[in-house]
Amino acid sequence: MKELQGRKFVLFFGIPFGVICILLGNPYFAIVSLIIMIIGIDEFYKLSVSKGAYPDRYFGFLMTIFIALVYYLKLSIGDDIIFGSLCIFVVMGILNELFQEKRNALLNISTTFAGILYVPVLLGTVIALREYDQMNGTYIVLALFISIWACDTAAFFCGTWWGRTKIFPRVSPKKTWVGSISGLLASVFVFAVFSRIELLGVNLGFIGALVLGCISGLFGQVGDFAESLMKRDAGVKDSGSILKAHGGVLDRFDSLIFAAPMIYFSVNFLTKN
């Protein structure tokens, strides 16, 4: 029942709000994404604490802001500078730990970095994707969000009705092959519709749209498993409680965390040729 309530909440509040943000575009979309990422990385750090690590939250927040800015500027800052900042950020992160009087330095450093890689580096690509080619960026992000929601919904209902064989009972005890394949098809369907009503731009043909649908459906579900794995390891059911009965931000955006970067780079790759 709680599962269903979460879905209702997303339906009546989350979806309209998300759609408005996507349509308004940056900087609004970027700001909302940034807030979500900061809450998300904080949830990751709370999971880490339950594993005995003490990551540096403020360092993580600072890097989240920085990475959001990089994606907002559409990465056009030269690869030397990107690699340079990456190195400086690693050095700073380790240096920072020198001045903390905490146990488990090695784990603290490791989880601080992992949070940054898992949340802003991956999820932040939605900001860059929204910036993509003006008009089309809007609809690609919209298609991505709807496809993930469709995938989730189809997987939930088809899995509940017809699902038998579990995929990964060790990690996620409920997910079935029937549900997963239905989710994938639903995701492809969403992108196909967006392509047919010509919202994805001319450079991205119908086949390209189907490919994006597959990527979204596949990596969205993989992201779901990945987050389950980490929650299970940390021994919690939800990553947070900011959305009240509906869990944390990571619970709601786990699919997007994996699907967004894959879609972003696929769009760049598919439209370059």
Added chain:
Amino acid sequence: MKELQGRKFVLFFGIPFGVICILLGNPYFAIVSLIIMIIGIDEFYKLSVSKGAYPDRYFGFLMTIFIALVYYLKLSIGDDIIFGSLCIFVVMGILNELFQEKRNALLNISTTFAGILYVPVLLGTVIALREYDQMNGTYIVLALFISIWACDTAAFFCGTWWGRTKIFPRVSPKKTWVGSISGLLASVFVFAVFSRIELLGVNLGFIGALVLGCISGLFGQVGDFAESLMKRDAGVKDSGSILKAHGGVLDRFDSLIFAAPMIYFSVNFLTKN
């Protein structure tokens, strides 16, 4: 005594071998660096194991080879591709953990990534630095290696003779302010000499060389503290025993891990203007 023996070993075997590799240049220098990085990341992973994490060594090795290649190609692959690979590497790393039947998934993922950031991402910059502007790259790398060795040696002897006040007794019980400042001066001196005999190239003036000397001396010593912090946390004295009585690769290259990226990006910055 063991400390002094390690120094002798470096003097009689390590330095000549290092100098030959630097003079020969890439691909030889790159290959030797790659081998050192693979041993180094493996040592980091062994430290992690003693903290209860089970990082994926082979994933780390694979990424080390990939990053060495990126630095060898002088980063000229476009920032979209760098960010794309970074995202794909994070997704792959987490995905990979899904198929491992190991406890502590969150820590395993975190330490796997941290090892990649700490060793190949930082240390790999020596490969890019060696490629820098043909001739000058040779001598900048040579100056870097000699300055770190000089810094180490000056800090050791001056610290032993005149040192009193400890810098960071919690992390590194022996290091003194006198030793550290002597090391810094020695490092600056090496770069000053290289600049005076006109080996660093015309774009990099005398002031530029002094700046590089400071950076090498400063970050080299910070790198030393950083490694001490992690070893202390893991409860070991040496990161490994590959160099027999002289500890592991991380023990010998801890200064370079921090100094190399800082020198690389400073050189790029100083010669661009």
